[in-house]
Amino acid sequence: MGNVHVLEHPLIQHKLTFIRNAETGTKEFRELVDEVSTLMAFEITRKLPVREVNVQTPVREAKSYVLAGKKLGLIPILRAGLGMVDGVLKLIPAAKVGHVGFYRDPETLEPIEYYVKLPSDVHERELIVIDPMLATGGSAAAAIDALKKRGAKNIKLMCLVGAPEGVEKITQEHPDVDIYLAALDEGLNEKSYIVPGMGDAGDRLFGTK
Ligand code: PRP
Ligand code: URA
Numbered sequence: 001m002g003n004v005h006v007l008e009h010p011l012i013q014h015k016l017t018f019i020r021n022a023e024t025g026t027k028e029f030r031e032l033v034d035e036v037s038t039l040m041a042f043e044i045t046r047k048l049p050v051r052e053v054n055v056q057t058p059v060r061e062a063k064s065y066v067l068a069g070k071k072l073g074l075i076p077i078l079r080a081g082l083g084m085v086d087g088v089l090k091l092i093p094a095a096k097v098g099h100v101g102f103y104r105d106p107e108t109l110e111p112i113e114y115y116v117k118l119p120s121d122v123h124e125r126e127l128i129v130i131d132p133m134l135a136t137g138g139s140a141a142a143a144i145d146a147l148k149k150r151g152a153k154n155i156k157l158m159c160l161v162g163a164p165e166g167v168e169k170i171t172q173e174h175p176d177v178d179i180y181l182a183a184l185d186e187g188l189n190e191k192s193y194i195v196p197g198m199g200d201a202g203d204r205l206f207g208t209k
Contacts, residue, residue, distance in 0.1 A: 038089025
């Protein structure tokens, strides 16, 4: 299916099991989302370009490598995407963070934009949009639209769990965007929740209900 990559690292899969578990409380849920986000970021950044430099070690000069290419930007979709920011920043602490706010209208399920605040050089950055859930794909597609409208060209999407419906929507509307998931689930239920999913990610992260 399209540009979707399921990150099958055993540690990601192990931690995802506890994230899914309905018995997992807010504190542990938050910690696990943070940890999985770090592990996913490690996998996603595997192919970042590097350039050769010389470094003087205490012993002699050595050839070594530093990151090259575009600077990175993280774009959490409010609110649940916030739970993944710190985990990614542990690996790429210099990334700038832009925020886009969408919620799903409970009746129409359409994403409603309520906040957009981006780094001014967003058009020059390689962006990673982050959100735990890719359900219908409405929120992520709208977030990517909002970024492209402001000049962004280089965008990846990273979610913990995706449904085939959401993957299909992003693949159709944004074929240039690679999608990274910890799991591709079976589908959506009548309320457009991911099945089996993890329930309401925002509520579980922030303890609301
Ligand atoms: C959730 C989730 C995604 C969206 C996914 O957010 O964090 O942003 O739903 O659903 P979709 O793919 O069908 O658009 P929600 O709207 O519940 O808002 P919240 O993060 O503020 O809880
Ligand atoms: N949003 C969530 O938080 N969970 C789902 O399963 C779908 C959308």
